[in-house]
Amino acid sequence: MVQKSPARRGRPRAYDPDAALARAVDAFWDAGFAATSLDDLTLATGMNRPSLYGAFGDKQALYGKALDLYRVRTREAFANTLGGGQPLRIALRNVYDTAISIYLSGDGGPRGCFIIGTAVAQAVTDPDTRAALADALHEIDDAFAARIARAQRSGELSADADPAKLAKLASATLYSLTIHARAGEGRSALEAIADAAVDVICRPPKGGGRKKRS
Secondary structure, three states: OOOOOOOOOOOOOOOOHHHHHHHHHHHHHHHHHHHOOHHHHHHHHOOOHHHHHHHHOOHHHHHHHHHHHHHHHHHHHHHHHHOOOOOHHHHHHHHHHHHHHHHOOOOOOOOOOHHHHHHHHHOOOOHHHHHHHHHHHHHHHHHHHHHHHHHHHOOOOOOOOOHHHHHHHHHHHHHHHHHHHHOOOOHHHHHHHHHHHHHHHOOOOOOOOOOOOO
């Protein structure tokens, strides 16, 4: 029988990496990449610089991980709002209502979308962020297109509707909402934008509308 060596006791981590990364997302989200300093990140995460570098790498690497985390959250949100059996009109409004609540949040004012608010500017000079931004936008287009195509198959939309083009409109509406939110427009104005887009996307098949009362 081999005697087991006593387990070594290492120093416990003084931080929760998942919680620290979530707080880094908030820091970048509030100020953008360029305006978020290492001091801001150490304050937000509760980690000193050596620990921050050891856990996440430099500021650029930390931002990349923050962007990845937000993309995971976005995928989960789309799966929850678009994946059910509700009609397309309701599914789209659920997406937009969820987005509006997020875009209007923030201690210092409406934050808008993390991706649009931070990655668009950073993509100008950083190829990795540019590639991640392109992938994120394509994922959003694809999620909308898949849901719209499903609605078309079920007869909610006409046979000649183009899911890919309608998905581009659905995505563009999200980006419009975040810009208007950042500009200080309130929920009612944002909901009016969402309603207009949903009305265009969800036009029923010809002859499928309600008959007018005489």
